[in-house]
Amino acid sequence: MLNIAETLHRWCGEARPFALATVVDVRGSAPLPVGTSVAVDEDGNAVGSISGGCVEGAVYELCRQVLHDRGAAQRAWFGYSDEDAFAVGLTCGGELDVVVQRVDPASQWHLGAALAEVAGGxxxxxxxxxxxxxxxxxxxxxxxxxxxxxxxxxxxxxxxxxxxxxxxxxxxxxxxxxxxxxxxxxxxxxxxxxxxxxxxxRPRMLIFGAIDFAAALSQAGRILGYHVTVCDARPVFATTARFPHADEVVVDWPHRYLERAEVDDRTAVCVLTHDAKFDIPLLRLALGLPVGYVGAMGSRRTHGERLRLLREAGVTAAQMSRLRSPIGLDLGARTPEETAVSITAEIIAHANRTSGLPLSQRSGPIHETTVHGPGDGQAIEEEYGAAPLPLPAGHGVAAP
Structure with a gap:
């Protein structure tokens, strides 16, 4: 239901009863994950989607019925029938279990309290x-x-x-x-x-290196829902005017900023500086932290030299195996915007533990409903959370 949290929060604030239909189980290929909801109020206004259009009409009518009858919650199943061309079902061939219930904000104030927190970030x-x-x-x-x-x-x-x-x-x-x-x-x-x-x-995306690629990447990260930080030691480049899509722009040495930053296993660290005096202390620290993704920009020659310097700095082979370099998937990206797509595509694939291959080269369901927990390799039941340009070095920044 969190896909429509802002609207539900408003309806709760208006004491407006509504019916809530939520996907509670998915089998096979389905367009939207477990937890996705549709809501319908007493005036017939609808918000959200649970199937990308396949069964929305049937779910809407079921919501209207539950809202009108004021009865107990109902459970509905939607699949696909090859025999009945007019049956309501998912054309993608998947199956959905949906729970539909009436919500009265006047008596279920706890829901409004939680939605207020979500709407407030x-x-x-x-x-x-x-x-x-x-x-x-x-x-x-x-x-x-x-x-x-x-x-x-x-x-x-x-x-x-x-x-x-x-x-x-x-x-x-x-x-x-x-x-x-x-x-x-x-x-x-x-x-x-x-x-x-x-x-x-919001998960964090930490971008180090205030260059054009960072501007495009900060915009892409913001679209994906990340709290984006751009950090560079050179104040002439690290300005809010150059990075309007970043949540914050920090002037500091990258490794010094990372030492005090709050990170977790959803954090993406993107190192775009490809300057050894910035990269090595930063990557040495980042590869030892429990972050979800560490990528570094640079040519293969730069990457090889970077690995040598990291080994000399005491970084272990196991830690270096976490480094994604050259950063991004092979999309033939050249512009900053294309490179941002390449990097975010790799971050998404890495987070979801998928191959990054074209779907046309894979078999089986498009959407998986069971994924692995971070770092433990154990299944969680039904879970549903380039070629770089050279970077000018130095510009009068003194080492810390």
Whole structure:
């Protein structure tokens, strides 16, 4: 439901009842992931999409029915029928399970509280029961960024406490996931499946080197939802006027800035300086940090010399294996804008642990519904979180 959080927040603020249809399971190829929602208010206004158009009409009518009947949540399945050309289904051949429920903001104030946090760019988690005992389908519980539950339609008790504990864990990890819990007499005797929608803080993209490629990359990173920082030690180049799409522009030596920066396993570090006095101390530090991606710009000759200097600086072979250099996928990129696409394409492929090959050269589903957790190689059930130009060196910047 976080794909339409801003609209839902406004509707909650207006005490406007609505029906919420959420994808809770995907099998085969489907255009949108688990957790995606459509909402319809009492005036028939709709927001969001769950199938890219294939079944939107049927879902809209189901929302209208649930909203009008004021009944319990309903579950619907959408697939594809080869026998019935007029059947409602996904032309992509996938299957969707959808839960449709009525939301009344006047009595479900906790949902509005969590959506207010999300709309304000703050972390929050919304847990939604998508399978389990009669009467629990569609039940919700909200947890704020500090781990504090703010209520829900789950009765206070062992089930609510178990759901809140799992929501807090996923909120800390910054990951949306569907989880199964219960069957334990003391903790949660009722076995149920819960979809935890997590809105984490924006992941960070740290771009080092205030050049034209950085300007294009900062714009591409902003479009992808990153909090973008451009850092360079040369104040004449590191200005907000040159990087209007960056969230912040920092004048400092790159490694010194990185030493104090907050990073996590979603952080992308893009080194565009290809100047050894900047690169080596920066990469030596970055390759030892728990960041998600480290890429460095430069020719293959520059890369070879960079590896030699990193070895001399004590960087291990295992650490150097994390370095993506030359940075980006092979798209034949030449302009800054093309290079930005090349780099962000590699970041996306790396984050999703995919090959980066053309889809026409692959078989199997286009969209995977199970991915691996960061760094642990374990599956998480149904989770759903160039040729460079030379850079002028120095310009009177003294070493720190």
């Amino acid at each position: 703050r972390p929050a988690a919304l847990a939604q029961v998508v399978d389990g005992p009669d009467g629990l389908l569609g039940a919700t519980l909200s947890v704020l960024g500090d781990g504090r539950p703010v209520g829900g339609t789950l009765d206070d008790g062992p089930v609510a406490r178990a759901v809140a504990d799992r929501a807090r864990a996923l909120l800390r990890a910054g990951r949306t996931a569907r989880v199964t819990l219960g069957g334990e007499a003391d903790a949660c005797p009722q076995r149920l499946s819960v979809l935890v929608h997590v809105a984490a803080t």
